[in-house]
Amino acid sequence: MGQYRAWLEAYGTAYLEAAAWTLSLAVLSFIAALIWGAVLFFLRLSGGTWVARSVDAYVQVLRNTPVLLPIYLIYFGFPLLGVLWPAAVCGGVALVLQNGAYICEIFRGGYKAIEWVQHDAAKSLGLLPWTHFRKVTLPQILVHSIPALGNQAVLLLKDTSLLSAITVIELTMQSKVLTERTGTAYAPFLVAAVFYLAMVWALEVLTQLALRSVRWR
Amino acid sequence: MTEAWHKVLACVARSLTPLVAALALIASVCAGSAQERSRLDEVLQRGSLIVVTLGTVPPFAFKDDKGELVGFDIDVARLAANALFRDPNKIEFVVVTSDGRWPAIESGRADMGVGGTTVYPDRAIRVAFTRAFIDSGISIMVAKSAGIKSLQDLNQEKYTVANLNNPQMADRAAALFPKAKIITFDTPSGEFLAVKSGRAHALQIDTPTADYFAATSATDFEVLPTLLTASQNNAIYLKPGDFKWWLWLDTFVSELRTGSLYPKYAEIYQKWFKKDPPPQKFYLSPAR
Secondary structure, eight states: OOOHHHHHHHHHHHHHHHHHHHHHHHHHHHHHHHHHHHHHHHHHSSOOOOHHHHHHHHHHHHHSSSHHHHHHIIIIIGGGGGGGOHHHHHHHHHHHHHHHHHHHHHHHHHHHTHHHHHHHHHTTTOOOOOHHIIIHHHHHHHHHHEEEEEHHHHHHHHHGGGGGTOOOOOOOHHHHHHHHHHHOOOOHHHHHHHHHHHHHHHHHHHHHHHHHHTTOO | OHHHHHHHHHHHHHHHHHHHHHHHHHHHHHHHHHHOOOOHHHHOOOOOOOOEESEEEEEEEEEHHHHOOOOOOHHHHHHHHHHHOOOOTSEEEEEEEEGGGGHHTTTTTTEEEOOOOBBBHHHHHSSEEEEEEEEEEEEEEEEEGGOOOHHHOOOOOOOOEEOOOOOEHHHHHHHHTTTEEEEEEEEEEHHHHHHTTTTSSEEEEEEEHHHHHHHTOOOTTTEHHHHOOOOOOOOOOETTTOHHHHHHHHHHHHHHHHTTHHHHHHHHHHHHHSSSOOOOOOOOOOOO
C-alpha cells in the first residue's frame, strides 16, 4: 500500500494534468462536433440535390475511415502546406470532422423517426416554416437523438486516446510514459482506466438529465 | 459387538480428520512449489524459447524487405535458443511496441525480452536485467536543412526536438537542451515523420539506430557528432525473482561477451555493425 502511495505522490499531478487534457479535449470537440453535425444536417435537409449528395459523400468517407487517418493527415500533412497548428488542435479538428459526420446521421435518424402526418398536420394548421420547425420538428429530433448523442460523446471521449500518437500528453500517453519509465506493466493503465470510467459515468448521468429535461417540457 | 465397531469407526474417523488436513497442506505446498518452478525448467520442457521483442529498432530488431524479423538482438536471441536446444530456430518471437514489453514479461507471455532495451534504474525495480551485451547511447539526428551543428546550437527556444516516450530521452533533454521544445511520440516512425514534415528540427534516437538510418534511408538527416552522455547498457530482461533462469541468461550473456561464445558474438557484431566488437577482455588485443 505504501508503495502505491509513493507512486501516487510522485505521479498524481501528472495524471490530473493528463485527465484535464482528456476531458477538455473531449468536451470542446463534442461541442464543436454538435455544431458541425447540425450544420451538415441542415445542409442535407434543405440544400439542393448536389449539396445533399456532397454531404452524403462527406459522411460516408469520414464515417468509414479510422479516425487515426485524419489525425495523422492533419498533424503531419498540414505542415507541408505551411499550416502548423498545435497537436491538440490538429487532433481536436480530426475528431470534430469525424464525429460531425456521425452526429449529422444521428440528427437525420431523429428527423426520419417523426411520422409524416405530423408535418401534414402542421401545414394544415397554417404554421409558418420556422414555427413548424421550432414547435414540431426540433423538439422531437432532440428527444430521439439524445440517447445516441450520449453514446457518441462516450465514443469521442475514448477516441481522444488516439491523440497519444501525435504527442498530446493525455491519459493514455501519460500511462505509456510512466510504464516506460518504471517498467510497471499494469498500474499506469489501470489508473487511466479509473479516470476514463469516472468520466464516462459522468457523461451517462448528463445524458439522463438531458433526456429528462427535454421529455417533460 | 456392533457398539464396539461403532467406537472403532468413530476413532478412525476422528484420526482421519487431521490426516486429511495434513494431506491438503502437503498438496498445497506441492502446488506452491510447482508454481515456483523455474522458467528455465519450463523452457527446457517446452523445447522452445518465447522472446518478446520490438520490430522497429534497426539494426537491433526490425522487419527486412521480405517482412522477416531480423537484427543483432534477434541473432542474440537465436544464439540463446541454440545454447539451450542446439537449434537457433527453436524460438518464437512476440513483437510488441515499446510499452508492450513490460506486460509481456510480467504476465509470463514471454520467457525473456531482448531488442534495443536499455537498462535503467527505475525499470530495474520491476524488471530483472542480465549484464549488458552491447553498449548503447542516444544520438541526435537533425534535418540537414536546419543548420544545427552542435548541442549548443540546439539549445534554443526556436527548436523542437522529437523524443520517444522513454525516460532516458526525457531526462537527457531536460539536462542538455532545456530551452528546446520537446514533443513525445510512441514510435520512431512518428519521430521521423515529425522531422520530415517540419514539426520538429531534430530527434533523439538510440545511437546504433541513428547510424543505421543515416547510412541507409535517411540521407537528408545527419547525426550530431557528440554522444550526449557516456554510454549506456542494453541487456536481456526477464521477470524478477527467478534466480535459476536469471543465472542461466546472465551466464549466457557473460559467455557471449567474454567467453566461449565470443567468436559467434564477433560474427554477428560484424554482420550488423560492420566493425569489430569491443575486445573479449580488456587485457587482450581487439577481436580477430
